[in-house]
Amino acid sequence: MTTEPAPDTVTAxxxxxxxxxDRRELSAELIGAAGDATTAAPDVAEYAxxxxxxxxxxxxxxxxxxxxxxxxxxxxxxxxxxxxxxGHARSLLHYAGSASGRSEDxxxxxRGESEFRSAxxxxxxxxxxxxxxxxxxxxxxxxxxxxxxxxxxxDRTVAAIAAKAVKEVDYHRDHADQWLLRLALGTDExxxxxxxxxxxxxxYVDELFHDEPLIDRIPDVAVQPSALRWGFDQAVLPVLAxxxxxxxxxxxSSGGGRRGVHSEYLGPILAEMQVLAREHPGASW
Amino acid sequence: MTTTRDIRSAGEIGTAxxxxxxxxxxxxxxxxxxxxxxxxxxxxxxxxxxxxxVEEVDGRVRVTLTPTYSGCPAMDAIRDDVxxxxxxxxxxxxxxxxxxxPAWTTDWMSEVGKQKLREYGxxxxxxxxxxxxxxARPAGPVRVALAVKCPHCNSLHTSELARFGSTSCKALYxxxxxxxxxxxxxxx
Numbered sequence: 001m002t003t004e005p006a007p008d009t010v011t012a013x014x015x016x017x018x019x020x021x022d023r024r025e026l027s028a029e030l031i032g033a034a035g036d037a038t039t040a041a042p043d044v045a046e047y048a049x050x051x052x053x054x055x056x057x058x059x060x061x062x063x064x065x066x067x068x069x070x071x072x073x074x075x076x077x078x079x080x081x082x083x084x085x086x087g088h089a090r091s092l093l094h095y096a097g098s099a100s101g102r103s104e105d106x107x108x109x110x111r112g113e114s115e116f117r118s119a120x121x122x123x124x125x126x127x128x129x130x131x132x133x134x135x136x137x138x139x140x141x142x143x144x145x146x147x148x149x150x151x152x153x154x155d156r157t158v159a160a161i162a163a164k165a166v167k168e169v170d171y172h173r174d175h176a177d178q179w180l181l182r183l184a185l186g187t188d189e190x191x192x193x194x195x196x197x198x199x200x201x202x203x204y205v206d207e208l209f210h211d212e213p214l215i216d217r218i219p220d221v222a223v224q225p226s227a228l229r230w231g232f233d234q235a236v237l238p239v240l241a242x243x244x245x246x247x248x249x250x251x252x253s254s255g256g257g258r259r260g261v262h263s264e265y266l267g268p269i270l271a272e273m274q275v276l277a278r279e280h281p282g283a284s285w
Numbered sequence: 286m287t288t289t290r291d292i293r294s295a296g297e298i299g300t301a302x303x304x305x306x307x308x309x310x311x312x313x314x315x316x317x318x319x320x321x322x323x324x325x326x327x328x329x330x331x332x333x334x335x336x337x338x339v340e341e342v343d344g345r346v347r348v349t350l351t352p353t354y355s356g357c358p359a360m361d362a363i364r365d366d367v368x369x370x371x372x373x374x375x376x377x378x379x380x381x382x383x384x385x386x387p388a389w390t391t392d393w394m395s396e397v398g399k400q401k402l403r404e405y406g407x408x409x410x411x412x413x414x415x416x417x418x419x420x421a422r423p424a425g426p427v428r429v430a431l432a433v434k435c436p437h438c439n440s441l442h443t444s445e446l447a448r449f450g451s452t453s454c455k456a457l458y459x460x461x462x463x464x465x466x467x468x469x470x471x472x473x
Contacts, residue, residue, distance in 0.1 A: 073447035087355025160386035
């Protein structure tokens with residue numbers, strides 16, 4: 001071992017100085033149990049893109065609540081949930097980009113609206129706090145069912161991301177359940193608002209469980225969305241029953257996010273999310 | 286915690302540091318293990334269970350870390366610190382990898398780490414992470430939790446104020462006896 005310091009040696013006394021580190025060495029490899037860096041097959045990359053976009057858009061939406069939530073603890077809670085989701089999105093988009101040589105930032109900041117593959121639920125407006133909680137209730141339970149199943153995916157990277165994510169979305173589920181009960185069984189005002197929010201957002205549930213041809217091509221890697229519906233119902237309907245709320249029926253939104261077709265709400269979300277990166281192309285932070 | 290050794294006969298490599306001996310890998314482990322979590326500076330990444338392996342691969346030191354939470358912003362700082370401290374220690378060719386599987390759990394936190402947490406004023410995770418499965422919730426969504434001990438007065442008479450606290454990994458509690466608020470490191 002040498003004691004000859006390299007020109008770019010960082011002294012321990014100044015750990016956060018100008019760390020002259022080769023970026024390549026620091027590019028985090030998201031790898032599975034055996035530790036080999038992987039490149040996603042095209043269909044798997046597309047699937048990772050779907051899931052990554054769902055989490056990215058939801059994280060971006062939840063972040064808007066910081067400093068606006070009804071109480072300080074909720075600023076922190078929604079911010080933390082957004083951070084978890086952003087972590088899942090980063091892992092998934094990193095993997096999705098491995099097939100085409102694009103970074104997670106390339107995918108987040110340099111795609112247009114029609115290139116995003118997120119389901120419509122996630123781009124629905126924050127609305128009032130009740131709308132955000134109902135959206136969380138649907139999202140957290142859907143993601144919990146999804147990641148629970150994906151821990152057994154034949155794709156080791158997908159399985160690893162899912163195993164990590166499922167523990168976190170379990171906390172998100174609990175957060176949404178508790179708030180739904182508080183709002184529904186709280187005051188007349190909170191009950192009226194959560195009833196409206198449920199009617200507004202329930203039409204977007206079906207798209208989450210809609211089967212797509214892509215899934216048929218990678219049956220061992222992905223999970224059929226329709227196969228998640230039973231578990232979702234088993235988990236969510238009792239919460240609605242306990243909250244003495246009726247499951248809305250009849251109306252289902254068109255959807256189309258998996259094909260790049262979006263509602264009018266995605267554009268402004270992307271504009272805000274992407275403006276800084278596009279203003280300063282190539283900048284990193 | 287054992288040091289993973291992957292000692293191959295390293296050929297002559299460009300850098301001056303001749304690594305590969307068990308002693309050097311031990312030194313590299315000790316250096317990496319001294320890096321602290323910037324958000325909880327009393328805990329090293331070894332205490333946390335974030336440091337998973339230090340090995341020699343083709344003449345370079347490979348450090349394997351497992352992030353605590355998916356979105357934990359401390360990971361970038363930790364990664365830079367690991368590279369910095371190893372380079373300062375003479376290991377010039379360093380590679381840091383983040384491995385997601387097996388997923389990090391609070392069960393990996395060392396007893397020493399839990400004790401340091403308490404002394405720092407943060408309640409350590411109580412109990413073990415539930416094995417992944419459908420958490421049985423027979424009576425609705427409320428789950429029974431173990432009592433959390435106040436790090437200030439050791440009372441078990443405490444109450445959760447917020448499930449989500451100052452960082453992803455912590456919840457906010459208050460002690461109903463000494464009335465002090467405190468952070469609780471959530472079981473994951």
